[in-house]
Amino acid sequence: MDPPLVALLLFSLTMxxxxxxxxxxxxxxRPAMDISLDVVRGLLSYPYVAWPPLGEWIIFxxxxxxxxxxxxxxxxxxxxxxxxxxFSVTVIATTVGVLVALVSARYEFPGRSLxxxxxxxxxxxxxxxxxxxxxxxxxDNGLLYHALLKLGMGYTIEVTYIAGVIVAQAxxxxxxVYLNTLAALLQIDPSLEEQAENMGARGFKLFRTVTLPLSLxxxxxxxxxxxxxxxxxxxxPIAFKVDRVISREIIxxxxxxxxxxFLSIEVIVLAGLLLTTALLxxxxxxxxxxxxxxAMIVRGGRWKPxxxxxGPLMYAIxxxxxxxxxxxxxxxxxxxxVYAFSESWVHxxxxxxxxxxxxxLARDPNVVNGLRNSLVYSITAAILIIIISTTIAYVASxxxxxxxxxxxxxxxxxxxxxxxxIALGLVILYSLGSFKDSLVDxxxxxxxxxxxxxxxxxxxxxxxxVYAGLQQVHQALEEAGMNLGASRSRVLFTVVLPLIGLxxxxxxxxxxxxxxxxVSTSIVLGALNPExxxxxxxxxxxxxxxxxxxxxxHLAAAIxxxxxxxxxxxxxxxxxxxxxxxxxLGV
Amino acid sequence: MAEVRLEGVSKxxxxxxxxxxxxxxxxxxxxxxxxxxxxxxxxxxxxxxxGFEIPEEGRIYIDGxxxxxxxxxxxxxxxVFQNYALWxxxxxxxxxxxxxxxxxxxxxxxxxxxxxxxxxxxxxGLENRYPLQLSGGQQQRVALARAIVVEPxxxxxDEPLSNLDAKLRVRVREEIVSLQRRLRITTVYVTHDQExxxxxxxxxxxxxxxxxxxxxxxxxIYSSPANLFVATFMGRSNVLEGVVVSRExxxxxxxxxxxxxxxxxxxxxxxxxxxxxxxxxxxDAELLEEGGMSPNVxxxxxxxxxxxxxxxxxxxxxxxxETVNVxxxxxxxxxxxxxxxxxxxPEDVKVYKALEAVEE
Numbered sequence: 001m002d003p004p005l006v007a008l009l010l011f012s013l014t015m016x017x018x019x020x021x022x023x024x025x026x027x028x029x030r031p032a033m034d035i036s037l038d039v040v041r042g043l044l045s046y047p048y049v050a051w052p053p054l055g056e057w058i059i060f061x062x063x064x065x066x067x068x069x070x071x072x073x074x075x076x077x078x079x080x081x082x083x084x085x086x087f088s089v090t091v092i093a094t095t096v097g098v099l100v101a102l103v104s105a106r107y108e109f110p111g112r113s114l115x116x117x118x119x120x121x122x123x124x125x126x127x128x129x130x131x132x133x134x135x136x137x138x139x140d141n142g143l144l145y146h147a148l149l150k151l152g153m154g155y156t157i158e159v160t161y162i163a164g165v166i167v168a169q170a171x172x173x174x175x176x177v178y179l180n181t182l183a184a185l186l187q188i189d190p191s192l193e194e195q196a197e198n199m200g201a202r203g204f205k206l207f208r209t210v211t212l213p214l215s216l217x218x219x220x221x222x223x224x225x226x227x228x229x230x231x232x233x234x235x236x237p238i239a240f241k242v243d244r245v246i247s248r249e250i251i252x253x254x255x256x257x258x259x260x261x262f263l264s265i266e267v268i269v270l271a272g273l274l275l276t277t278a279l280l281x282x283x284x285x286x287x288x289x290x291x292x293x294x295a296m297i298v299r300g301g302r303w304k305p306x307x308x309x310x311g312p313l314m315y316a317i318x319x320x321x322x323x324x325x326x327x328x329x330x331x332x333x334x335x336x337x338v339y340a341f342s343e344s345w346v347h348x349x350x351x352x353x354x355x356x357x358x359x360x361l362a363r364d365p366n367v368v369n370g371l372r373n374s375l376v377y378s379i380t381a382a383i384l385i386i387i388i389s390t391t392i393a394y395v396a397s398x399x400x401x402x403x404x405x406x407x408x409x410x411x412x413x414x415x416x417x418x419x420x421x422i423a424l425g426l427v428i429l430y431s432l433g434s435f436k437d438s439l440v441d442x443x444x445x446x447x448x449x450x451x452x453x454x455x456x457x458x459x460x461x462x463x464x465x466v467y468a469g470l471q472q473v474h475q476a477l478e479e480a481g482m483n484l485g486a487s488r489s490r491v492l493f494t495v496v497l498p499l500i501g502l503x504x505x506x507x508x509x510x511x512x513x514x515x516x517x518x519v520s521t522s523i524v525l526g527a528l529n530p531e532x533x534x535x536x537x538x539x540x541x542x543x544x545x546x547x548x549x550x551x552x553x554h555l556a557a558a559i560x561x562x563x564x565x566x567x568x569x570x571x572x573x574x575x576x577x578x579x580x581x582x583x584x585l586g587v
Numbered sequence: 588m589a590e591v592r593l594e595g596v597s598k599x600x601x602x603x604x605x606x607x608x609x610x611x612x613x614x615x616x617x618x619x620x621x622x623x624x625x626x627x628x629x630x631x632x633x634x635x636x637x638g639f640e641i642p643e644e645g646r647i648y649i650d651g652x653x654x655x656x657x658x659x660x661x662x663x664x665x666x667v668f669q670n671y672a673l674w675x676x677x678x679x680x681x682x683x684x685x686x687x688x689x690x691x692x693x694x695x696x697x698x699x700x701x702x703x704x705x706x707x708x709x710x711x712g713l714e715n716r717y718p719l720q721l722s723g724g725q726q727q728r729v730a731l732a733r734a735i736v737v738e739p740x741x742x743x744x745d746e747p748l749s750n751l752d753a754k755l756r757v758r759v760r761e762e763i764v765s766l767q768r769r770l771r772i773t774t775v776y777v778t779h780d781q782e783x784x785x786x787x788x789x790x791x792x793x794x795x796x797x798x799x800x801x802x803x804x805x806x807x808i809y810s811s812p813a814n815l816f817v818a819t820f821m822g823r824s825n826v827l828e829g830v831v832v833s834r835e836x837x838x839x840x841x842x843x844x845x846x847x848x849x850x851x852x853x854x855x856x857x858x859x860x861x862x863x864x865x866x867x868x869x870x871d872a873e874l875l876e877e878g879g880m881s882p883n884v885x886x887x888x889x890x891x892x893x894x895x896x897x898x899x900x901x902x903x904x905x906x907x908x909e910t911v912n913v914x915x916x917x918x919x920x921x922x923x924x925x926x927x928x929x930x931x932x933p934e935d936v937k938v939y940k941a942l943e944a945v946e947e
């Protein structure tokens with residue numbers, strides 16, 4: 001390495017330390033200063049832990065001509081609720097995700113391409129609003145309730161409260177498992193399965209002994225992310241009126257607080273709990289990822305994906321189970337669009353088509369201000385991301401030294417670290433000591449920290465694109481440059497970047513879009529000074545204000561519809577450039 | 588010991604005809620090699636025998652039973668893949684034991700048989716290793732052990748040596764032959780390497796563009812290639828263009844190659860004036876003593892010499908303007924620019940009708 005490259009690397013590492021490593025360490029260590037037995041005892045009792053659980057799992061209401069079944073689940077307290085929800089969502093999302101991935105990877109049937117596209121729709125990021133649509137569908141007095149009532153079978157169902165959160169999140173998150181599993185399945189060398197068949201294995205035995213173990217890294221990565229995303233999710237708990245979960249507890253503590261001193265130790269411990277769970281998962285998956293490399297010992301051989309024609313039973317599963325699940329999961333995103341274009345949706349069905357909500361956006365000072373803020377933060381973050389991601393990816397993939405593994409982990413892990421924990425760590429660190437009242441004090445100037453947090457959190461999308469590009473640039477091209485006397489950084493700028501420039505741009509576009517839709521740090525830091533808050537904070541405000549379908553939620557839906565269009569555009573562009581379809585949506 | 592028989596097997600990939608009426612019979616216990624350049628259909632043939640490709644036409648019989656439409660797991664063949672296809676998540680023991688477990692053997696029996704196979708292939712002590720912890724040669728042996736341990740009716744090899752380095756390749760191929768001789772399992776072997784094919788096979792089928800061109804023992808294929816394709820595919824040779832001058836005897840012809848009279852044998856019926864291709868193997872040329880006399884004397888100037896180990900390759904610019912490559916032993920003192928006289932005995936010169944639209 002030569003001085004310019006060292007400087008770039010140091011800059012990148014400083015950013016990671018300042019925005020990720022140190023704040024998270026502060027978050028984990030801060031409680032140690034004044035933790036006491038009382039605090040621990042408090043965290044083990046109500047409202048943090050409620051044992052035995054409160055309320056009812058299911059309520060049957062006799063309404064004369066029909067019975068109403070309300071599925072709601074019991075309240076076990078903030079900590080146990082969060083874990084229980086995350087666990088249930090992970091189990092459901094993994095089952096559905098693996099099923100859909102297997103079907104779409106291994107069977108040839110009419111509508112397969114359509115299925116693959118539809119399965120990606122739930123991953124379109126529509127902050128908050130989709131959860132409200134889910135609530136409209138099967139929550140109190142929802143579509144499901146009325147549909148079953150119409151059928152006149154004598155009973156009807158509402159899925160609300162914690163049960164509603166679980167269903168809504170499962171609908172939102174299963175495609176993450178699907179994508180990761182599909183990628184793993186498509187990477188398995190077909191001869192590994194053919195060899196097993198050749199040895200006499202078939203059907204479920206083949207799946208259990210060869211296919212499943214080899215796709216386990218993908219499944220583990222997907223379901224691990226689902227677990228973390230579920231713990232961090234705010235939208236579904238707000239929509240289904242569940243306030244005893246960790247994410248809402250953290251937001252409740254931060255919104256409206258004027259000083260870091262108001263943050264209770266319990267809240268910091270909760271954020272630390274989110275973080276430790278995520279880190280624990282990262283270490284486990286790291287094991288599997290190394291196993292994944294090892295699974296791909298493919299040399300020579302032929303590469304023809306194994307696809308089969310489904311039998312009658314499989315056809316039934318595909319069209320009667322898989323398709324309905326996928327279509328059902330698209331409803332929240334479709335509902336967002338309905339909200340955006342309808343005059344009102346107070347009753348069962350929406351009424352009136354209008355473009356007023358979009359016109360209103362341009363006139364609303366909050367929206368205009370939020371959009372402008374988001375654009376400034378996201379563009380600045382994208383520029384930082386280009387510098388940091390390119391540097392880290394290049395150094396990690398081309399230069400051998402001790403600690404490369406750590407560098408790689410640093411570059412890819414922010415995707416899996418809860419944004420709420422990062423945000424809280426930033427708030428604590430940069431409001432103390434000499435940072436107080438400085439440019440980075442989050443209570444005065446959240447803009448700086450929001451931008452930096454965007455750059456770190458959404459950088460991995462670009463890092464991955466750069467990695468992919470670097471894999472296609474043969475090292476000999478660089479060696480030829482260095483052999484002729486060019487320095488490392490000169491080679492980077494004159495040989496490597498011209499070759500992978502499109503990858504960098506494609507990655508940066510995706511990063512930019514996900515910055516625009518970032519929720520966790522936007523809300524925590526934005527709440528400290530609404531004047532500097534980004535658009536997602538405005539959506540959050542409108543959604544909570546417009547609870548139950550008021551005009552504000554239509555406005556929020558209109559904003560979100562535009563960001564959805566932006567995402568589709570960005571993903572189409574980057575997939576066109578990078579020529580692989582599955583890597584970028586979601587995670 | 589089982590017989591493998593293919594009758595008129597054709598296979599399409601889309602509109603591309605990968606196999607065009609393939610027929611052959613592999614006798615019980617022999618090593619039968621499918622030899623040909625890449626894309627000739629040899630691997631597709633092998634995969635059809637294993638059941639990974641179902642042919643559109645024709646029949647495949649193993650041990651007299653029609654298996655054309657049987658599933659791979661119903662055929663009791665054992666394949667060694669080009670990339671070995673060792674399951675990375677299983678130990679050596681579990682890899683080898685897999686087929687036995689599927690067949691429902693008792694735990695005790697599995698242990699006994701796996702140990703036997705590992706012993707046979709010199710893999711004792713590696714039972715608990717994972718595939719990635721093994722060298723290429725060891726991986727290859729594990730794949731072999733996994734195949735033989737199930738006592739298959741047919742062993743199938745798909746270019747099993749192509750991932751090994753040159754030295755190891757020779758050693759492993761000898762091991763495969765001696766193992767096969769001991770176990771006497773009917774074997775179908777695919778390779779594009781003619782030397783490998785000749786050294787291991789009882790019989791060889793040379794394939795080209797979905798057809799079988801010639802079936803025979805290695806010696807038959809080498810000494811009397813059925814056509815220009817086989818002649819040029821086996822070994823290194825010179826192809827010269829000429830015109831038939833006369834027929835000397837049953838199959839011996841005189842050909843004019845740009846003024847040079849060449850005597851050669853042909854399987855084709857040739858007429859005076861036919862355009863022909865004359866194939867002379869590099870190794871069939873011999874040095875002519877000073878003042879010696881012989882038919883088929885090639886005289887010219889040495890334009891290039893290169894040592895290739897057991898011989899020297901010389902490039903001769905003949906007096907008629909043709910260029911030929913020859914291998915010469917025991918002649919180390921020739922230098923570039925010198926004149927040289929070599930001869931080729933007429934039965935080593937193969938003449939083919941030029942009409943055959945088979946390029947080099």
